[in-house]
Amino acid sequence: MVDFKQDAGILVRLLEQYHEESREKQQPVLQLPRLAELIAHLDLDPFVANGGLTGAALEAFLHRYLGATTRLHHPAYFAHQVAVPHYAGSLAAMVDGFTNNPMAIYEMGPAAAAIEYFIVNWMLEKAGWVPMPPVPGEGIPGSHGGGVLTHGGSLANLTALIAARTRIAPDVWETGVPDDLAILAPAQAHYSIARAAGILGLGQRALYPLEVDAAGVVRPDRLPAVLQRLCADGRRPMALVANGCSTAVGRYDPLREIAAFCREHGIWLHVDGAHGASALLSRRRRALLAGIELADSLIWDAHKMLRTAPLCAAVLVRDHRDLEGAFHQEASYLFHAKRQPGVDLIHRTVECTKAALGLRLFMVLGALGERGLADYVDRQSDRALEAYRYFESQPDFSCPVAPQSNILCFAYRDWNEEHLRMRDQMIADGTFYLSTTQLNGRWYLRLVFMHPMSGMNEVEALANRLREAERGQ
Ligand SMILES: Cc1ncc(COP(=O)(O)O)c(C=O)c1O
Secondary structure (H helix, E strand, C coil), X not given: CCCHHHHHHHHHHHHHHHHHHHHCCCCCXXXXXXXXXXXXXXXXXXXXXXXXXXXXXHHHHHHHHHHCCCCXXXXXXXXXXXXXXXXXXXXXXXXXXXXXXXXCCHHHCHHHHHHHHHHHHHHHHHCCCCCCCCCCCCCCCCCCCEEEEECCHHHHHHHHHHHHHHHHCCCHHHHCCCCCEEEEEECCCCHHHHHHHXXXXXXXXXXXXXXXXXXXXXXXXXXXXXHHHHHHCCXXXXXXXXXXXXXXXXXXXXXXXXXXXXXXXXXXXXXXXXXXXXXXXXXXXXXXXXXXXXXXXXXXXXXHHCCCCCCCXXXXXXXXXXXXXXXXXXXXXXXXXXXXXXXXXXXXXXCCCCCCHHHHHHHXXXXXXXXXXXHHHHHHHHHHHHHHHHHHHCCCEECCCCCCCCEEEEEECCCCCHHHHHHHHHHHHCCCECEEEEECCEEEEEXXXXXXXXXXXXXXXXXXXXXXXXXCC
């Protein structure tokens, strides 16, 4: 440990400098060297052979590494729904990396497990569900909510759908997957839903697309028709997935109406709130998720809109028994009846070794407070709305959909695939990092307002960048 203080000091100094030069746009937002050249540039081999990655050698290596990162701390970063981490969450990741308490069984990380329990309860309350009792297994008559943190939203979606499958087919772990199960979901659902259908053994043909409007939002009046078709095919609805909000354009499905339909037909309602559930913190935006309390499960990623270092996603259920019964595995070295003062979360999750994910979110919450995070969510969505109004006021720009979150798609003139080429150009010169999406057959540029400082300065500069490209400058 002699070098720890020195190396940690080097790291903190370089990260501070990295943050400063990214925020001040002194470096390109990203650069994409060729893989083989980059491996050579990073100069990895000598360290594998000889060790010695400490002190000045570490500093030089970190320079090379940081120089080849994509800079999320750069205000021209607009590409994907990935948090610009608050440093407190990054410190938490470091604490966890050092202490390494894989806390899915209580005895391997009581502090981390306690924080996860606390964080899951905090989220359950935000969703309007009954939190877990202070003493696990005791206290609250009737049912209460439940949940677990996972390494990412894709795994959280999978976990929720595993729980839904166990509810409709309680013998699934013994007898295998019935061949008549189906999932209803809009085509705009995140691809992890279709992937989960594959992993769950349903096959992607078991996905029945819900009808949507021009913005990709589910039409509740068209739900009966899809259900009728599914039943006519001899299938049973295992779950209905709604977006809160969608990945491509950030719009929320009408949860209250969808939930009423699901209740009427006894269908499990799963809400994918990986990106959009953070609106639950905002007094002004909570109504976008009205009806969430009627859902059966919800996922919510803190490593998207809650400034949390990767990764920290939650899968939450209104009735804890749905998650606790979801997995039936024997592993006598881990699972056995034991008296203990805490709770094992391992029964609720695909994962065995699990990082102290709750600590990452907790330390950001602890630094900014709930109010600080709510203000961040509001600010980012307000900036998207401002950018929308700006584009709509310009004769040469348009937006296909008004934003409901911090995601905004826009088009320049009558461009279609030209947007893809423009994005490539901007990546090549490192000025802006955007994504693209297709909506109703047309390609759009897509802005996700993640950086806490990005706003109209960047948007106007971006608009000018496109105009210059059109003029061939
Ligand atoms: C709506 C939605 N669900 C799920 C995911 C997957 O989350 P993760 O990337 O954490 O696996 C995403 C990622 O962007 C998303 O937007």
